[in-house]
Amino acid sequence: MNASHHTTRPATRPATDTTYLSAPAVAELVRRKGLAQSLRGIADNIHADFLRWPAFDKSARVANHSRDGVIELMPIADDRLYSFKYVNGHPRNTRIGLSTVMAFGVLADVDTGAPLLLSELTLTTALRTAAMSALAARTLARPGSRVMALIGNGAQSEFQALAFQHLVGITTLRLFDVDPRASAKLVANLAGSGLDVSVCGSTAEAVRGADIVTTVTADKTNATIITPDMVEPGMHFNAVGGDCPGKTELHADVLRQAQVFVEYTPQTRVEGDIQQLPADFAVTELWQVLAGQRSGRASDHAVTVFDSVGFALEDFSALRFVRDTAAELGLGDTLQLIPELADPKNLFASLRQPAVPRAVVTAPAHA
Amino acid sequence: MNASHHTTRPATRPATDTTYLSAPAVAELVRRKGLAQSLRGIADNIHADFLRWPAFDKSARVANHSRDGVIELMPIADDRLYSFKYVNGHPRNTRIGLSTVMAFGVLADVDTGAPLLLSELTLTTALRTAAMSALAARTLARPGSRVMALIGNGAQSEFQALAFQHLVGITTLRLFDVDPRASAKLVANLAGSGLDVSVCGSTAEAVRGADIVTTVTADKTNATIITPDMVEPGMHFNAVGGDCPGKTELHADVLRQAQVFVEYTPQTRVEGDIQQLPADFAVTELWQVLAGQRSGRASDHAVTVFDSVGFALEDFSALRFVRDTAAELGLGDTLQLIPELADPKNLFASLRQPAVPRAVVTAPAHA
Numbered sequence: 001m002n003a004s005h006h007t008t009r010p011a012t013r014p015a016t017d018t019t020y021l022s023a024p025a026v027a028e029l030v031r032r033k034g035l036a037q038s039l040r041g042i043a044d045n046i047h048a049d050f051l052r053w054p055a056f057d058k059s060a061r062v063a064n065h066s067r068d069g070v071i072e073l074m075p076i077a078d079d080r081l082y083s084f085k086y087v088n089g090h091p092r093n094t095r096i097g098l099s100t101v102m103a104f105g106v107l108a109d110v111d112t113g114a115p116l117l118l119s120e121l122t123l124t125t126a127l128r129t130a131a132m133s134a135l136a137a138r139t140l141a142r143p144g145s146r147v148m149a150l151i152g153n154g155a156q157s158e159f160q161a162l163a164f165q166h167l168v169g170i171t172t173l174r175l176f177d178v179d180p181r182a183s184a185k186l187v188a189n190l191a192g193s194g195l196d197v198s199v200c201g202s203t204a205e206a207v208r209g210a211d212i213v214t215t216v217t218a219d220k221t222n223a224t225i226i227t228p229d230m231v232e233p234g235m236h237f238n239a240v241g242g243d244c245p246g247k248t249e250l251h252a253d254v255l256r257q258a259q260v261f262v263e264y265t266p267q268t269r270v271e272g273d274i275q276q277l278p279a280d281f282a283v284t285e286l287w288q289v290l291a292g293q294r295s296g297r298a299s300d301h302a303v304t305v306f307d308s309v310g311f312a313l314e315d316f317s318a319l320r321f322v323r324d325t326a327a328e329l330g331l332g333d334t335l336q337l338i339p340e341l342a343d344p345k346n347l348f349a350s351l352r353q354p355a356v357p358r359a360v361v362t363a364p365a366h367a
Numbered sequence: 368m369n370a371s372h373h374t375t376r377p378a379t380r381p382a383t384d385t386t387y388l389s390a391p392a393v394a395e396l397v398r399r400k401g402l403a404q405s406l407r408g409i410a411d412n413i414h415a416d417f418l419r420w421p422a423f424d425k426s427a428r429v430a431n432h433s434r435d436g437v438i439e440l441m442p443i444a445d446d447r448l449y450s451f452k453y454v455n456g457h458p459r460n461t462r463i464g465l466s467t468v469m470a471f472g473v474l475a476d477v478d479t480g481a482p483l484l485l486s487e488l489t490l491t492t493a494l495r496t497a498a499m500s501a502l503a504a505r506t507l508a509r510p511g512s513r514v515m516a517l518i519g520n521g522a523q524s525e526f527q528a529l530a531f532q533h534l535v536g537i538t539t540l541r542l543f544d545v546d547p548r549a550s551a552k553l554v555a556n557l558a559g560s561g562l563d564v565s566v567c568g569s570t571a572e573a574v575r576g577a578d579i580v581t582t583v584t585a586d587k588t589n590a591t592i593i594t595p596d597m598v599e600p601g602m603h604f605n606a607v608g609g610d611c612p613g614k615t616e617l618h619a620d621v622l623r624q625a626q627v628f629v630e631y632t633p634q635t636r637v638e639g640d641i642q643q644l645p646a647d648f649a650v651t652e653l654w655q656v657l658a659g660q661r662s663g664r665a666s667d668h669a670v671t672v673f674d675s676v677g678f679a680l681e682d683f684s685a686l687r688f689v690r691d692t693a694a695e696l697g698l699g700d701t702l703q704l705i706p707e708l709a710d711p712k713n714l715f716a717s718l719r720q721p722a723v724p725r726a727v728v729t730a731p732a733h734a
Contacts, residue, residue: 015463015464015465016390016465016469020702022702022703022704023383023703023704023705023706023707023717024703024706027706027717027718030718031718035718057431057432059429062426062429062440062442064424064442064443064444064449064477065424066444066446066449066477066478067446068478068479069478069479069480070480071442071444071449071475071477071480073429073440073442073451075429075431075438075440076431077431077433077438079433079434082431082433082438084440084453086451086473086475086482088475088479088480088481089480090478090479090480093479093480093711094711094712096382096479097382097708097711098382098383098479098481098711099705099706099708099711099714100711102383102480102481102482102705104482104704104705106453108438108453108455110431110433110438111433111435111436111457112435112436112455112457112460112463112465113436113437113438113455113456113457113460113469114455114465114469115453115469115471118485118704120703120704120705120706122705122706122714123706123714123717123718126714154712155711155712155713155714155715156714158714158715159715182712185710185712185713189713189715189716335387335389336389336390336391336487337389337390337471337485337487338390338466338469338471338487338489339390339391339394339466339487339489339490340390341464341466343552344460344461344464344465344466344467344522345461345521345522345549345552346522346552346556347466347489347490347493347522347523347525348522348525348526348556349556350390350394350490351394351397351398351402351490
């Protein structure tokens with residue numbers, strides 16, 4: 001089985017079948033749909049789902065912590081669809097050639113519990129995080145923002161850069177990373193993007209004069225990447241890297257002088273940069289601004305912070321995008337995760353009859 | 368892709384590969400290993416894992432409830448392996464030809480977060496529930512128990528019957544179900560098992576004189592399948608069907624006169640038959656009896672109840688069994704759920720290079 005083959009499903013596809021999108025299949029999906037169009041599609045889905053915020057059964061994610069990392073499950077549902085994401089965070093993984101963050105997820109039918117889709121979510125998480133950041137900045141940053149500082153030039157940085165180019169209108173990027181090789185990789189990956197990219201010698205230099213500051217650093221520490229002296233009136237901070245207990249990026253005084261916007265307050269209080277502040281520190285949930293229930297930026301001089309940690313609803317939105325796009329492009333395989341039973345009350349019978357493999361029609365996806 | 372093919376893995380199998388066991392593959396695994404041997408293998412794993420109880424990072428399951436059912440995630444980990452199960456409960460599913468309970472799960476590497484195995488768990492859950500019941504009865508029922516009443520003759524009942532035959536020594540079964548077709552199906556499926564099986568006209572008739580009473584009914588109500596007048600000295604009750612809020616099988620007075628044993632107290636207080644009783648009602652966790660830390664049955668005349676709801680550790684144990692047995696039998700496919708990256712800090716590069724499908728050697732599993 002590999003992702004360059006897809007399955008033509010019969011009209012009588014059993015309700016027990018699960019569509020499977022591998023990591024190579026989703027990479028191919030994004031190549032064929034186009035990265036900008038994929039980011040737009042996911043942002044549109046997130047926007048539509050955030051407007052339906054009260055319709056979702058929400059909870060903070062469930063984490064199992066270990067010496068070198070964490071494994072989390074992120075479930076959410078409305079009255080038709082259920083999704084969860086499995087995601088790890090292991091900063092030492094890169095030393096053995098593995099990604100720090102790896103993920104996959106499932107969309108299921110709320111009416112029956114049947115799993116409809118199993119998809120990779122490593123690449124998709126990078127896309128949805130960038131789409132979420134761009135959607136927040138389009139809502140909170142000053143209109144006409146063109147210059148972005150991008151602090152932390154690791155695996156997520158290209159997606160942030162391109163989402164802000166295509167969805168927010170950023171034309172100029174000022175980069176900084178403690179590892180010059182990370183910045184060099186980002187510069188190389190952005191060649192031909194049309195972005196005006198320069199590498200700076202420090203965070204302070206990159207931030208100076210920027211309209212938007214995106215922090216997407218990886219260290220699992222209470223860091224102070226952004227200190228109060230760097231903050232200029234009107235700036236929007238897109239704080240992505242402070243996303244679990246003990247991992248922050250902004251000095252507490254940066255938060256105190258800003259309007260702070262979050263995804264889902266109960267989760268952000270524990271995981272976001274605001275974990276440094278008292279539980280009654282005032283924040284606004286972004287969906288309320290999108291829905292017109294709360295105001296966003298107070299003035300051109302206000303400082304806004306999107307304290308992003310990543311919420312299950314964004315994965316729900318992204319899974320809907322890959323499901324619909326895979327159907328449109330004819331991508332995906334089929335899994336038999338669930339037994340197909342002649343009589344559902346007779347599970348035991350599945351042991352008696354050897355399974356008759358169903359015919360699967362495959363064709364090269366590039367045909 | 369289908370389960371009658373398996374993959375011969377190269378020595379250099381990437382750490383990003385995930386073994387996949389479909390529903391037909393696990394059915395084939397159980398056929399080839401043998402049902403009795405599979406039940407024994409899972410019970411042995413559960414026993415071994417229960418003896419290591421304090422080593423596990425445990426939590427109650429996470430549930431999303433909807434009009435017709437529930438979808439749950441059940442994570443658990445020790446310092447080497449992480450597992451979770453996805454499982455639904457939709458009693459109306461059988462009306463449209465789907466199982467009430469469908470499940471799948473994952474084993475992952477705690478050190479890296481990489482998913483090692485994705486397996487069906489619908490059939491496997493039936494096996495592990497029966498293995499768990501038999502392990503508890505072997506520990507708690509009177510030695511020499513030979514007669515079991517089996518109340519509720521649905522999808523789980525064959526597995527309970529055969530686990531108690533092979534692991535506990537039950538020779539005689541007395542059946543009752545409100546639906547006579549369910550009992551007829553169970554009788555037919557047990558033909559040739561060597562069990563002496565009779566169908567009774569009521570629960571009371573089936574229970575009379577039994578050594579062990581297993582209740583595995585499906586109605587999502589506070590039922591009283593077993594009332595105090597049915598209880599005889601020395602009986603062991605294996606109460607399997609009362610397993611979520613609002614779903615019980617035993618009259619509260621049956622519990623009050625018995626020694627009650629549970630899997631994981633915080634979960635059973637909410638989901639088990641003891642949800643009817645105050646939070647300080649005395650219970651004993653089974654692992655403590657297995658480990659010799661608490662006593663089990665007090666005397667031949669005591670009434671014991673195993674108030675079983677199904678705990679994540681049992682799925683962990685069952686996933687280890689299917690993983691090891693699949694490796695032994697050469698079963699399973701391979702999924703690329705995680706991107707294989709030349710440089711894990713350069714996720715973006717996976718969009719540039721079309722994936723080169725890796726060669727997969729397949730051969731008929733029956734070869």
